[in-house]
Amino acid sequence: MQLEMHANVIRWNGLDGEIRQLVAQKFHRLRSCIGAIAVHLKDVNGPRGGNDADCLVRVSLQRLPDIVIRKRSHDLMDAVHTCLDRAVQSLVRVTGRRQRLRRRGGRKNADA
Numbered sequence: 001m002q003l004e005m006h007a008n009v010i011r012w013n014g015l016d017g018e019i020r021q022l023v024a025q026k027f028h029r030l031r032s033c034i035g036a037i038a039v040h041l042k043d044v045n046g047p048r049g050g051n052d053a054d055c056l057v058r059v060s061l062q063r064l065p066d067i068v069i070r071k072r073s074h075d076l077m078d079a080v081h082t083c084l085d086r087a088v089q090s091l092v093r094v095t096g097r098r099q100r101l102r103r104r105g106g107r108k109n110a111d112a
Contacts, residue, residue: 001027002036008043019080026084027059030091035060039083041076055079057087067091 003023005016023037038058045052053076059067069086073079 001031001034004036004038005041006038007041015076018077022080022084026088027091030088030095033062033064033091033095035062037087039080041080043076044072053079055083057083059087059091061091061094064094067094 003020005019007016019039019041023039027034027037037060038056040054040056040058042054042056043052044054052072053074054070054072055076056068056070061067067087067090069083069090071079071082071086073082
């Protein structure tokens with residue numbers, strides 16, 4: 001599993017290590033089906049404040065479409081946590097669906 005970090009954030013303050021650790025924890029058991037994860041952070045309004053911390057997480061999967069989650073929030077880490085949680089939920093749903101189809105022989109309906 002490869003991790004890319006891109007940040008255009010004024011309030012970065014060494015959050016790189018914390019975010020890398022979060023990604024490793026949240027995706028640990030699902031890493032076998034992940035090709036790469038990209039986390040993009042952006043401070044939309046700069047120092048003016050407001051609802052301006054933007055996080056985009058892109059999970060590239062093997063033989064499946066990418067999962068892309070975006071969240072904008074007042075707090076940068078809140079946006080990161082929300083994006084990562086939603087990405088894990090989506091990944092569990094997609095991989096579970098793929099496993100169910102594989103068990104059924106690739107058909108949605110066993111009777112058809």
